[in-house]
Amino acid sequence: MMRSWIGGVLIALGAVALVLIAVLVVLGIAGHPPWTVLTTWFQGAAGSWTRLALSVQEAGPLLLTGLAAAVAFRCGVWNIGAEGQFLIGAVTAVAFGTVLLIPGPAWLVLPVIAVLAAASGAAWALVASGLDRWRGVPVVLSTILLNFIALAVVGMLVQGPLHDPATTAPQTALIADHLRLPALVDGTKLHLGVVVAFLIAVVLWLGLTRTTIGFEVEAVGLNPVAARLVGMPVAARQVLVMALSGGLAGFAGAAQVIGVTGMLSGSPVSYGYAGIAVAMLGRLHPLGIIAAALFLGMLSTGSRHLERRLAIPHDVGDVVQGLLVLAVLVAAAIAARRVLRPQGEEA
Amino acid sequence: MNDLVPVLIAAQAITAAVPLVLAGIGESIAQRAGVLNVGIEGLLLSGCIAGYAGAVLSGCAWCGLAAALIAGALLAAVFAGATVLMRLDQIVVGMAINLIAVGGSGSAWLVLQRSGHEALAAEAGFSRGLVPFVSAETQAWFAGLPLVGPWLFDQYALAGVTVLIAFAAWWVLRRTRAGLVVQALGDAPDACAANGIAVRRWRVVLVILAGALAGAAGAYLSIMRTHGFNPLMTGGMGFVILALVIFGRWRIDLLVLACLGFGVVDALQSHLQSRGLTAVVPYQVFQAAPFIVALLALTFMRRGISGPRMLGMPWPAER
Numbered sequence: 001m002m003r004s005w006i007g008g009v010l011i012a013l014g015a016v017a018l019v020l021i022a023v024l025v026v027l028g029i030a031g032h033p034p035w036t037v038l039t040t041w042f043q044g045a046a047g048s049w050t051r052l053a054l055s056v057q058e059a060g061p062l063l064l065t066g067l068a069a070a071v072a073f074r075c076g077v078w079n080i081g082a083e084g085q086f087l088i089g090a091v092t093a094v095a096f097g098t099v100l101l102i103p104g105p106a107w108l109v110l111p112v113i114a115v116l117a118a119a120s121g122a123a124w125a126l127v128a129s130g131l132d133r134w135r136g137v138p139v140v141l142s143t144i145l146l147n148f149i150a151l152a153v154v155g156m157l158v159q160g161p162l163h164d165p166a167t168t169a170p171q172t173a174l175i176a177d178h179l180r181l182p183a184l185v186d187g188t189k190l191h192l193g194v195v196v197a198f199l200i201a202v203v204l205w206l207g208l209t210r211t212t213i214g215f216e217v218e219a220v221g222l223n224p225v226a227a228r229l230v231g232m233p234v235a236a237r238q239v240l241v242m243a244l245s246g247g248l249a250g251f252a253g254a255a256q257v258i259g260v261t262g263m264l265s266g267s268p269v270s271y272g273y274a275g276i277a278v279a280m281l282g283r284l285h286p287l288g289i290i291a292a293a294l295f296l297g298m299l300s301t302g303s304r305h306l307e308r309r310l311a312i313p314h315d316v317g318d319v320v321q322g323l324l325v326l327a328v329l330v331a332a333a334i335a336a337r338r339v340l341r342p343q344g345e346e347a
Numbered sequence: 348m349n350d351l352v353p354v355l356i357a358a359q360a361i362t363a364a365v366p367l368v369l370a371g372i373g374e375s376i377a378q379r380a381g382v383l384n385v386g387i388e389g390l391l392l393s394g395c396i397a398g399y400a401g402a403v404l405s406g407c408a409w410c411g412l413a414a415a416l417i418a419g420a421l422l423a424a425v426f427a428g429a430t431v432l433m434r435l436d437q438i439v440v441g442m443a444i445n446l447i448a449v450g451g452s453g454s455a456w457l458v459l460q461r462s463g464h465e466a467l468a469a470e471a472g473f474s475r476g477l478v479p480f481v482s483a484e485t486q487a488w489f490a491g492l493p494l495v496g497p498w499l500f501d502q503y504a505l506a507g508v509t510v511l512i513a514f515a516a517w518w519v520l521r522r523t524r525a526g527l528v529v530q531a532l533g534d535a536p537d538a539c540a541a542n543g544i545a546v547r548r549w550r551v552v553l554v555i556l557a558g559a560l561a562g563a564a565g566a567y568l569s570i571m572r573t574h575g576f577n578p579l580m581t582g583g584m585g586f587v588i589l590a591l592v593i594f595g596r597w598r599i600d601l602l603v604l605a606c607l608g609f610g611v612v613d614a615l616q617s618h619l620q621s622r623g624l625t626a627v628v629p630y631q632v633f634q635a636a637p638f639i640v641a642l643l644a645l646t647f648m649r650r651g652i653s654g655p656r657m658l659g660m661p662w663p664a665e666r
Contacts, residue, residue, distance in 0.1 A: 078438055080385075137645045140385065140438055141593070144586045145638045152635030160629065268579075276442050313457040315578075318450025325443035326425075329435040 015327035044305020045298035053185035059297030060194035064252030065275025076221040081143030083272025084150030085121040089250025097175030121250015158266035193255030205286035277321040358497035364610030366564035373557030381533035385441030388585025389448030394565020396452035419562020434661035517599040533655025590641035
């Protein structure tokens with residue numbers, strides 16, 4: 001038990017080291033000395049308390065979409081739709097923060113909005129579950145297609161009923177002042193929602209590892225046929241996981257608009273797809289995902305700093321995310337082979 | 348006579364269907380062999396940027412096409428190495444390929460822009476014309492043929508090649524031993540192995556071939572159809588192709604029909620948009636239309652048709 005935990009951390013660290021070396025070598029060939037890149041990146045990601053707080057702020061949505069992906073993947077449900085569920089949650093929160101204002105004090109209204117946003121994200125995800133159960137449409141494909149449909153729906157709302165009358169730009173009005181969350185650190189928009197995200201991760205960790213339902217989710221993911229044979233409610237668990245996953249992504253969207261942006265502009269956000277990288281780097285374990293989200297949050301703020309200082313495109317960050325996913329899988333496969341087959345026979 | 352609406356729509360439908368068919372053939376073959384490549388969106392995008400960069404840097408359109416073929420094949424080779432040889436999860440690796448392609452093409456585009464290469468010179472891209480090396484006058488004469496000219500001859504160079512590739516793929520899958528092997532690879536890899544067929548070598552080759560086709564489709568988008576590049580220009584087309592492959596039941600003939608039908612929807616919507624329908628219907632409806640159509644197609648296609656039995660499964664099953 002203890003050893004598998006250490007093994008998992010080593011695999012993730014090995015993958016991170018491998019990818020960082022590869023990227024530094026490539027940037028070195030392109031004429032950027034590795035040490036300068038590394039120190040500039042670190043300055044941007046954690047060079048001061050403000051910068052560190054910015055990285056944590058960036059880790060918030062990544063943590064939630066990472067958990068959304070991980071919860072589904074653990075159960076063998078391929079929800080690639082966090083992107084769309086995030087947007088739907090965000091637009092719900094904006095709607096209830098602008099045109100559909102709920103009367104009442106903020107401490108009462110904000111949780112209501114959070115729940116509504118999570119519910120809308122879950123509902124969007126359940127469309128995919130429904131199509132799977134009813135017509136056998138593969139979830140991996142329907143969730144991706146729903147991402148693009150969500151983007152259009154949000155675009156329509158942003159330029160339609162939610163549009164800010166004061167501007168011609170495609171954006172919504174600002175969420176009412178009393179419903180905005182204050183910054184916890186000066187110079188950043190680190191807000192209470194990020195703290196809640198970390199609490200959710202811990203609760204999910206307990207739920208997945210210490211409860212019967214968590215055990216069933218795991219079992220269904222490992223072998224749905226065997227799970228059915230021992231009498232587990234396979235379909236119910238798959239639907240539950242989908243709702244939970246969509247709810248987390250929807251909540252992430254709400255937290256982002258309430259805490260950080262204050263409005264929505266109807267362009268893609270990419271937190272959803274990045275969540276897959278977070279989940280894989282965190283080895284689908286909630287605590288691992290906390291670490292992975294913090295690292296990728298630092299990667300994001302650091303790479304924007306690199307773009308400003310050294311003119312290295314911040315898109316390199318996306319490449320690093322993809323490479324990290326590959327590296328983690330490769331490292332895990334090599335480790336598994338080492339452990340399972342001590343006397344290496346080759347197939 | 349050639350500006351009749353049905354003629355124009357037929358011409359536009361075929362123009363829109365070409366990249367779908369090209370990349371769809373590759374994906375169909377790879378899936379038949381048991382490999383699900385969700386990274387096809389990334390393969391397309393890599394073809395777009397490599398084709399554009401190749402054409403703009405060398406000043407030669409054919410070099411662009413070659414670069415796109417190589418880029419698609421290389422990225423697919425990474426995918427094949429990870430999934431077929433290392434037996435890693437196909438969906439997760441596919442999404443990783445997408446991330447790498449989005450970031451890689453975005454970075455490359457920024458570098459190109461900074462070095463002053465944001466516009467493709469006319470002679471560096473492919474001009475409109477079905478058969479290359481034919482004079483513009485001959486081209487225009489064929490394109491001007493009544494009724495058949497616009498949709499048959501006023502197409503880009505890859506359109507004719509795509510028809511040939513589609514026929515070849517259909518014939519190989521339908522009529523040859525290789526086609527039988529491809530199908531068996533996806534349905535019963537164990538039986539293949541027992542018959543002395545190198546399952547993993549076949550799969551690697553087929554996946555790389557599919558990657559090259561997707562790369563070519565990307566080049567069609569950047570150096571032929573739009574004559575330029577913009578980040579995320581594929582805009583989810585790869586995922587629509589995944590839906591079309593399923594809707595075409597992994598058969599080339601049905602896939603081509605599905606892509607043509609899709610092309611007609613696409614042409615109709617741009618026709619309606621140009622007729623000012625956006626005043627009544629928000630343009631986002633048109634933006635979402637391909638994905639809604641794809642989702643509806645999957646929802647209402649006949650049930651009970653399952654794909655290759657071992658689709659998405661690593662082989663050998665345990666080791």
